[in-house]
Amino acid sequence: MNFFVNEGLAAQGSGIEHAQVQRGKLFRKNGQSFKIVTRVFNSNGHRDLLAWGLNDAEVINMYDYYAHTEHVPEQILTAQDVEWGGRPVAIVEPLPDTPDTFMAYEDENRTRFLGRIHVDLQHESRVTMVEVFEHFGNLFRVDTYDSRGFISRQQYIDPDGTPNTNVFVDRKGRPIIEEYLRRKAPRGSEAMVMNRKHIDSQNQLAENAQMSGQEFEAKPFEAPQFVNYVSGYRLIKSNGMTYIFDSFDELTAEFVNDLNNDFFSEDAPNIFIMDRTTAADEGLLKLDRPAYIGFHLHNLHASDTRDVMTTDENNNYEFDFMHINDYQAVISAMPRQTADVVARYAPKATPFTIPVGVVPAEIRDAERVTMAERQTNSVLMIVRRAPDKCPAAVAEALMIANQKQPGLNAHLDVYGYFDNTGNNKTNKDLLRLFDKYGLEKPTMYDEKGAETTDLNQVRRLESPVVTLHDYVTDRDELYAIHRSHQVYGLASMMEGFNISMMEAMANGMPGVSTNVNYGPNDLIIDGENGYLTKWAPEGQEDQFVTEMADRFLELFNDPEKLQAFSDAAYDHSNRYYEEAVWQAWQGLLADADKRWPAMVAQAHALSNVGVGLGGTTMTAYTLGNRRDEVTVNGISGDKYLAD
Structure with a gap:
């Protein structure tokens, strides 16, 4: 099985989640099974994976794995359907002016309170959480419901209102993972x-x-x-074996070890590609049985883009570079980064260059849109709205361009999820620009769409020069946004690839970006499908914003050049067509097959028995129980295992 390791897969993902999903669909299209491996509890996880265009068989979450809830028929559970452990229910009614919260009572007089029921009004009023009260009116348990209609977590509450234990349960209510919460006086x-x-x-x-x-x-x-902290975990497997762990990483290590054992086959290797290395890197180096393990660099490997050979590692990859020779593969998205990693580390692991982004067939085969058909003088950014992505720098470049050429009316649209890093530094940097250039203050909105002046509540922003939009999950809508804009802007402090720019260029948008390693300065061929400006560290954007403004002016004032750059953006995107990226992945799959005979020959035998509940002998390992599983049946498929 091909496993792509991550923390989670929420509906609003970053570039790493987009990379995993694009890769997965490429594997599916070429008949290769895969599973995105996640370890974070998410009661809406199965709804989210459908939003990504995946099926249940293509994502395996740690809690679902141990609770055996990977494939569960969906049912809509409403407030009236909640069971209260045998206690009678007389009234279930919504709170006045709060339609997403219901109150439940045992009697018609509303004197014996059962609890509060919270529902999701956006999804058929399904139950999301129930607060359960005992006979004396004290909250003692909070039940979290999976979006498919069953309890997946129960949190127990002390009499003083402090949570003491999170119990993750299977569909029969049996504990599978317990998370112990404790209090202590702060040192x-x-x-x-x-x-x-x-x-x-x-x-x-x-x-x-x-x-x-x-x-x-x-x-x-x-x-x-007092301060609360997690003191440990208990895992109860379905065979009755019980394990105690001090940390979440230790629990994760057991999970990936069980995965490897469960899917183990002497005929072909399990392949683990770590996309978020911190999710399981140490655990994957301690597997009972061999597996082919690689880590994919989705970002700069060093701490300073100006010096990638001697500065400290990016802290997300520090452990992995310390143990680089314990892996079988190290993967970079761009040839330049591969060369730098090889020169700096001389790894025994096989180096590969495999793009993290894939231009899907629907973009490749779409009719080209000319610059004349798009919004005039429009710039687009699709980024995590955070200081390191510097949307304010691109906005300032357009403000300078508009100032230099009255009537230009260039406009920037920024799409992406809100990131309040640095006390909402992105929005504050933008707002300061309106004072700096004497522009009318923008209209700001909170997450519910109401106007606000509270900077902590701002989620969207509108003005004649820049607009901050919500995250867009629908891919067709996103591609339509690409095809309505003329130029893609970027001023990141650090990059590893940049899928959004790749997709924008595949939709005919030339790029204007700072010359940052890696990604933008490989995606953009300077003077042909875009422009690269000087790069400067955060806080010194004034070193390049005027140059960026001049590049925008140059393109917007020369329709022929703008169209030529657009044509080149379309043409050079063939580097990331499905066929090209799949050929790169075939090299890694072939390396895994080549290494496997020697690796499996060194596998030591495992005992498949152990002591279970009550001192009885129980199966401890499931060796190869799921080795024949396939996942390529598509979104609507309900048959996941080979005959």
């Missing part, structure tokens, strides 16, 4: 850290209030009497 050093964070928070709130024209009064720091 002096911990209190000092809390105090520093409090001071930083108060300073940020004061800054927000000043920018919003509001008064602010700082609150003094009060050290908490």
Whole structure:
């Protein structure tokens, strides 16, 4: 089986999630089974994977794996369907003015309270959570419901209202994973850290209030009497074996080890591609039985894009480079990064260059859209709205261009999910530009679409020069946005590829970007399908924004050049067509097959028995139980196992 390892797969994903899904669909199209491996609990996980165009067989979550809920028929559970453990139910009614919360009572007089039921009004009013109260009116348990209609987690509450245990259960209510929550008095050093964070928070709130024209009064720091922490985990497998773990990483290590054993075959290797290395890197190096393991660099491997050969590693990859010779493959998205990694580390692991993005057939075969058919002088960014992506720098470049050429009216549209890093630094940097260039303040909206001046609540922003939009999940809608804009802008501090720019160029948009390693300066052939400007570190964007403004002006004032750049953007995207990327993956699959005979020959025998509940002998390992599983039946397929 081909496993692509990640933390989770939420509906609003970053570039890594997009890369995994595009790769998965490429594998599916070429008859190769795969599973995206996740370890984070998500009660809406199966709804989210459908939004990505995946089926249940193509994602395997740790909690589903142990609860045997990978393939469960969906049912709609409403507030009236909730069971209360045998207690009678007389009334279930919504709260006045709060239609997503119901109150349940045992009697018609509403004197014996059962609990509160929370529903998702956007999805057929399905139950999402139930707060259960005991006879004395105290909350003692909170049940989380899977979107498919069953309880998946129960949180138990102490009499003082403090959670003490999270119990993850199977469909029969039997515990499969327990997470123990404990309290302790904070140590002096911990209190000092809390105090520093409090001071930083108060300073940020004061800054927000000043920018919003509001008064602010700082609150003094009060050290908490207790702090909560996770003290450990217990895993109860279906064969009765029980395991105790000190950390989430140890629990994850057991999970990936069980996966490898479960799908193990002497005939072909399990292949683990770590896309988020921190999700399971240490555990994958401690497997009972061999597997072919590679880690994929989705970002710069060094801490400084100006010096990729001597600066410290990107902290996400530090462990992996320390153990690079324990892996079988190290994968970069661009040839330049592959060469740099080989030169710096001389790995025994086989180096591969495999793009993280794939231009799907629907983009490749779509009719080309000319520049004249698009919004005039329009620039697009599709990014995580965070300081390291620098949307404010691209916005400032357009403000300069508009200032240099009155009547240009160039406009920037930014799509992506909100990231409040640095106390909402992205939005604050943008707002400061309106004062700097004497522009009318933008209209700001919160997550519910209501106008707001509170910087902590801002999720969207509208103005004649820049608009911040919500995240777009529908791919057809996203591609239509690409085909309605003329130029793609980027000013990232650090990159590894940039799928959004690849897709924009495949839809005919030339790029204007800072010359940042890696991705943009490979995607853009300077002077042919876009322009590369000088790069500068965060806080020094003034070193390149004027140059970027001039590049925008050059393209917008020369329709023939703009069209020629668009044609080149279309043409050079063939580097990332499905056929080209699949050929690169075939090299890695062939390397795994070549290495496998020697690897499997060194596999030691495992005991398949152990002591279970009550001292009885139980099966401890499921060796190769799922080795024949296939996942390529498509979204609507309900048959996942080979005959």
